[in-house]
Amino acid sequence: MEFFFKPRGIALVGASSNPNKGGNSILTNLVRGFKGPIYPVNPRYDEIGGLACYPSVLDVPDPVDLAIVFVGAEMTLKAVRECAQRGLRGVMIQSAGFAESGQQGRQLQAELQAIRRDTGLRLWGPNCMGLVDGVNRQVFSFVSPSIWDEGLVPGRVSLVVQSGMLSAGFLIDIMTHGTMGISKACSIGNKVDVDECDLLQYLVEDPDTGCIGMYLESIADGRRFLDICRRCDKPIVVLKGGKSKKGAAAALSHTASIAGNRAVVSGALAQAGVIEAQGFMQLIDLSRTLAVYPEIKVKNRPPRIAVLTFSGGAGIVSSDFIERHGLELADLGAAAKNDLQEVFPEWMPVSNPVDLWPAIERKGPDVAWGRAFNAVFADPGVDAVFFHVFVGGFSGSYELSSIAKIAQAGNKPVFGWLLGKQTEAHSFMMRASEAGIPVFREIPRAVECMAAALKRKKGL
Amino acid sequence: MEFFFKPRGIALVGASSNPNKGGNSILTNLVRGFKGPIYPVNPRYDEIGGLACYPSVLDVPDPVDLAIVFVGAEMTLKAVRECAQRGLRGVMIQSAGFAESGQQGRQLQAELQAIRRDTGLRLWGPNCMGLVDGVNRQVFSFVSPSIWDEGLVPGRVSLVVQSGMLSAGFLIDIMTHGTMGISKACSIGNKVDVDECDLLQYLVEDPDTGCIGMYLESIADGRRFLDICRRCDKPIVVLKGGKSKKGAAAALSHTASIAGNRAVVSGALAQAGVIEAQGFMQLIDLSRTLAVYPEIKVKNRPPRIAVLTFSGGAGIVSSDFIERHGLELADLGAAAKNDLQEVFPEWMPVSNPVDLWPAIERKGPDVAWGRAFNAVFADPGVDAVFFHVFVGGFSGSYELSSIAKIAQAGNKPVFGWLLGKQTEAHSFMMRASEAGIPVFREIPRAVECMAAALKRKKGL
Numbered sequence: 075m076e077f078f079f080k081p082r083g084i085a086l087v088g089a090s091s092n093p094n095k096g097g098n099s100i101l102t103n104l105v106r107g108f109k110g111p112i113y114p115v116n117p118r119y120d121e122i123g124g125l126a127c128y129p130s131v132l133d134v135p136d137p138v139d140l141a142i143v144f145v146g147a148e149m150t151l152k153a154v155r156e157c158a159q160r161g162l163r164g165v166m167i168q169s170a171g172f173a174e175s176g177q178q179g180r181q182l183q184a185e186l187q188a189i190r191r192d193t194g195l196r197l198w199g200p201n202c203m204g205l206v207d208g209v210n211r212q213v214f215s216f217v218s219p220s221i222w223d224e225g226l227v228p229g230r231v232s233l234v235v236q237s238g239m240l241s242a243g244f245l246i247d248i249m250t251h252g253t254m255g256i257s258k259a260c261s262i263g264n265k266v267d268v269d270e271c272d273l274l275q276y277l278v279e280d281p282d283t284g285c286i287g288m289y290l291e292s293i294a295d296g297r298r299f300l301d302i303c304r305r306c307d308k309p310i311v312v313l314k315g316g317k318s319k320k321g322a323a324a325a326l327s328h329t330a331s332i333a334g335n336r337a338v339v340s341g342a343l344a345q346a347g348v349i350e351a352q353g354f355m356q357l358i359d360l361s362r363t364l365a366v367y368p369e370i371k372v373k374n375r376p377p378r379i380a381v382l383t384f385s386g387g388a389g390i391v392s393s394d395f396i397e398r399h400g401l402e403l404a405d406l407g408a409a410a411k412n413d414l415q416e417v418f419p420e421w422m423p424v425s426n427p428v429d430l431w432p433a434i435e436r437k438g439p440d441v442a443w444g445r446a447f448n449a450v451f452a453d454p455g456v457d458a459v460f461f462h463v464f465v466g467g468f469s470g471s472y473e474l475s476s477i478a479k480i481a482q483a484g485n486k487p488v489f490g491w492l493l494g495k496q497t498e499a500h501s502f503m504m505r506a507s508e509a510g511i512p513v514f515r516e517i518p519r520a521v522e523c524m525a526a527a528l529k530r531k532k533g534l
Numbered sequence: 535m536e537f538f539f540k541p542r543g544i545a546l547v548g549a550s551s552n553p554n555k556g557g558n559s560i561l562t563n564l565v566r567g568f569k570g571p572i573y574p575v576n577p578r579y580d581e582i583g584g585l586a587c588y589p590s591v592l593d594v595p596d597p598v599d600l601a602i603v604f605v606g607a608e609m610t611l612k613a614v615r616e617c618a619q620r621g622l623r624g625v626m627i628q629s630a631g632f633a634e635s636g637q638q639g640r641q642l643q644a645e646l647q648a649i650r651r652d653t654g655l656r657l658w659g660p661n662c663m664g665l666v667d668g669v670n671r672q673v674f675s676f677v678s679p680s681i682w683d684e685g686l687v688p689g690r691v692s693l694v695v696q697s698g699m700l701s702a703g704f705l706i707d708i709m710t711h712g713t714m715g716i717s718k719a720c721s722i723g724n725k726v727d728v729d730e731c732d733l734l735q736y737l738v739e740d741p742d743t744g745c746i747g748m749y750l751e752s753i754a755d756g757r758r759f760l761d762i763c764r765r766c767d768k769p770i771v772v773l774k775g776g777k778s779k780k781g782a783a784a785a786l787s788h789t790a791s792i793a794g795n796r797a798v799v800s801g802a803l804a805q806a807g808v809i810e811a812q813g814f815m816q817l818i819d820l821s822r823t824l825a826v827y828p829e830i831k832v833k834n835r836p837p838r839i840a841v842l843t844f845s846g847g848a849g850i851v852s853s854d855f856i857e858r859h860g861l862e863l864a865d866l867g868a869a870a871k872n873d874l875q876e877v878f879p880e881w882m883p884v885s886n887p888v889d890l891w892p893a894i895e896r897k898g899p900d901v902a903w904g905r906a907f908n909a910v911f912a913d914p915g916v917d918a919v920f921f922h923v924f925v926g927g928f929s930g931s932y933e934l935s936s937i938a939k940i941a942q943a944g945n946k947p948v949f950g951w952l953l954g955k956q957t958e959a960h961s962f963m964m965r966a967s968e969a970g971i972p973v974f975r976e977i978p979r980a981v982e983c984m985a986a987a988l989k990r991k992k993g994l
Contacts (some may be wrong), residue, residue, distance in 0.1 A: 170892070171881060174846075175879075175881040175882055176881050176882075176883065178881065179881060220955075224955050235847070236847065237845055237846055237847025237848070243844070243845065243924040243953040243954065244953060246953075246954065246955050247953045247954055247955070247956075247959065250955045250956035250957070250959075251956045251959075252956075289847060291847065291850060313851070315847055315850040315851045315854065316850050316853075316854070317854050318853055318854040318856070318857035318858065319857065320853045320856070320857060320862075320863045352855075352978055353851065353855075353976050353977050353978040353979075354848070354851065354976070354977065355975065355976045356976070356978070384703070385697055385703065386634075386697055387695070387696065387697025387749060387751065387775055388697070388814070390751060390775040390776050391773070391775045391813065391814065393776075393778055393780045394775065394776070394777050394778040395812075395813075396778070396780070397778035397779065397780060398778065402780075403780045419635075421631060421635040421636050421638065421639060422635055422636075423636070432630070464703040493703040493704060493706075493707040494703065494706065494707055495684050495706050495707070495710045496707075496710035496711045496712075496960060497710070499707065499710075499711075500956060515815065516813050516814070516815045516816070517813050517814065518812060518813040518816070519813075
């Protein structure tokens with residue numbers, strides 16, 4: 075599989091000089107990031123953007139082990155056969171019009187399968203968006219080249235997404251909102267050959283990947299998939315689409331997938347140590363949390379949380395969700411209470427959730443928050459910290475990186491909930507993501523992700 | 535209660551010229567929005583910011599019927615007694631240090647209660663943040679005056695929030711993110727007198743309020759509260775904090791509330807036609823949806839949804855949630871299918887969810903989306919439309935206001951799910967909110983809100 079991720083050279087069949095065409099976007103993306111030689115293939119051009127253009131993949135010189143094919147479905151077979159003939163090792167077929175599109179497409183896809191069988195050539199796709207790699211800064215995809223300017227943010231999460239449009243929209247959304255950066259995002263489409271198991275196996279062994287998040291409409295080889303999950307120490311989060319009757323029908327027409335029974339799938343995933351998500355943003359939130367905290371030493375009791383808040387109401391709702399998810403509010407020790415009482419007004423006894431507002435009024439936000447973080451980090455009865463921040467108005471100058479450092483050093487994970495003016499909230503999200511602190515916009519989601527990280531039974 | 539919302543004149547006891555003090559923020563906010571006379575009260579000044587300042591509320595001239603009190607807890611009793619003596623009708627006590635803060639505070643609060651009983655003076659608070667009115671543009675609160683520049687967005691939702699800090703942070707967050715505008719936001723604190731029932735009753739009759747959202751830690755008079763809810767046609771959404779054991783303990787120390795049993799409260803709310811939320815953002819999302827669609831004519835069968843998407847995967851996950859929430863995917867009629875097939879490639883049979891990507895590629899986004907909206911709006915088998923939009927890259931120039939108009943005219947509600955580059959997603963949220971189309975960042979939340987609006991049994 076390595077030649078899909080680190081090819082020595084890439085032939086692009088269907089390269090175009092028309093900036094409105096996908097074949098041009100792919101080329102632009104390759105030029106922008108790929109360090110090896112790039113060979114545009116299109117009999118209508120001698121060169122595109124200064125690169126020599128070849129009439130056929132058969133004419134492409136060494137070194138080359140991967141082709142990206144983006145031509146009409148009916149022209150794909152010939153191109154793929156020539157890739158085999160040329161001795162390539164893999165082809166990413168990004169064209170649509172195969173099994174997802176009716177009888178004729180199914181026939182074409184069956185012929186792709188035959189080529190794979192006869193030649194040993196590995197095929198990724200068709201009907202997919204390829205690969206975006208934030209760490210190695212490579213985009214093998216017709217995703218809009220604006221992705222480079224909109225911040226191709228590197229991160230520790232790798233995604234496998236059985237949906238083309240979604241993976242592109244998704245990536246630009248999460249990277250520009252400061253939600254998370256990305257290691258490898260793989261759009262797998264119809265899975266004529268390369269499937270979720272192949273990619274999962276590769277990502278399990280990939281040192282750049284800390285957590286694997288997957289959106290799947292079908293799981294081709296359930297037994298192999300669950301085996302890989304069971305043996306893997308890295309966190310794996312799966313969103314399984316097509317669990318309802320009509321959803322399954324839609325999955326059939328989308329990527330020609332047979333979706334499988336809902337309860338059976340969920341039970342099997344849980345047994346294999348996989349964390350299941352229900353929605354896309356939840357998939358991302360769980361994945362980015364587990365990428366930050368993949369190995370928490372769980373004690374033999376429910377994890378105990380200290381809540382630092384600016385709002386009694388938010389503390390109360392947090393308490394409700396902490397109980398609901400099988401976590402506990404920590405009973406603060408005498409040392410922590412004494413430390414905190416010094417910055418609180420006398421009339422306010424310190425308890426958990428720690429409502430910092432009176433201390434902020436009295437001592438200012440820097441002193442109040444600094445004291446609070448130090449006190450709960452030092453308290454042996456506290457396993458993790460959930461802080462609430464309102465940016466704009468009355469927040470301290472949070473030194474996110476130093477909080478993250480203390481958190482990592484003491485194996486005491488920190489999670490944040492954020493309210494605030496849009497511009498400042500966005501900037502805080504970006505900084506928190508960079509510092510490696512999972513911050514959320516909703517308390518229930520924050521506690522859910524906290525529970526997923528603190529109660530995970532694998533990777534110890 | 536009218537004098538709290540539309541006072542003829544306001545005395546501010548504890549007015550300050552120091553911009554770091556809450557007593558200055560309140561004054562600045564009053565000057566910025568309140569049209570009637572404002573009387574700062576503070577024996578240390580002759581004037582503040584050009585306004586004559588009075589040594590005591592007893593010296594304030596007519597017209598005046600409301601005082602806002604923001605002085606130390608121990609000085610509050612004297613000030614409130616003088617308000618009664620001066621013949622005022624209501625006092626908003628925004629100071630903290632009462633029943634939430636220990637024995638001495640409880641004693642002070644009991645004395646406030648006695649004043650209320652002896653004089654008939656209505657008391658709002660203490661330990662609260664007062665009132666923000668986005669429609670009449672009045673801020674009776676120590677919330678940072680930056681709220682005016684951060685966009686005091688008018689809307690149809692009124693909020694009652696039993697938490698001071700939260701209500702302020704909340705408002706700035708939701709208004710600057712384009713999530714929603716606000717009619718009246720009432721922060722009620724310790725509820726020594728004016729409570730959720732008084733405010734609910736007022737808001738039920740308030741023509742500026744289309745939907746009422748409440749965060750409550752306790753419900754003082756459950757029977758009266760449920761009675762008002764049952765008789766009310768406007769949608770009411772309630773988030774009840776303190777439902778866990780430790781959450782209830784935190785509620786006691788926060789606003790001295792006794793929280794009540796979780797299952798009992800939830801059952802009673804549901805029976806009275808109240809929609810219950812679990813988290814703050816969910817409270818807001820449900821409230822803003824029901825404010826847009828307060829009166830949907832439900833047919834005697836599950837509501838049928840057309841899904842317009844740019845992503846097969848998103849359509850599948852939507853289908854799963856539509857089934858889970860007791861809605862149905864609409865079977866498109868022949869007319870709608872024929873209309874749509876004209877913009878689709880031949881190989882792609884039109885079905886619901888309608889995956890528009892092939893049509894967008896073929897005809898461009900404007901034609902594809904326009905045709906799709908018209909087809910499903912005209913289809914009698916479609917009760918509501920759920921559209922997915924990716925802004926930035928390959929979206930059409932959505933004419934949100936005309937979509938909203940068709941939706942309202944045909945009593946065919948529209949709901950959106952949004953992915954996209956942060957800046958463009960934000961601008962789209964702002965425009966959608968203004969146009970009156972509920973748009974969400976997560977599919978599960980969108981479908982949940984859709985179900986709440988389409989399946990509501992009241993207000994018909």
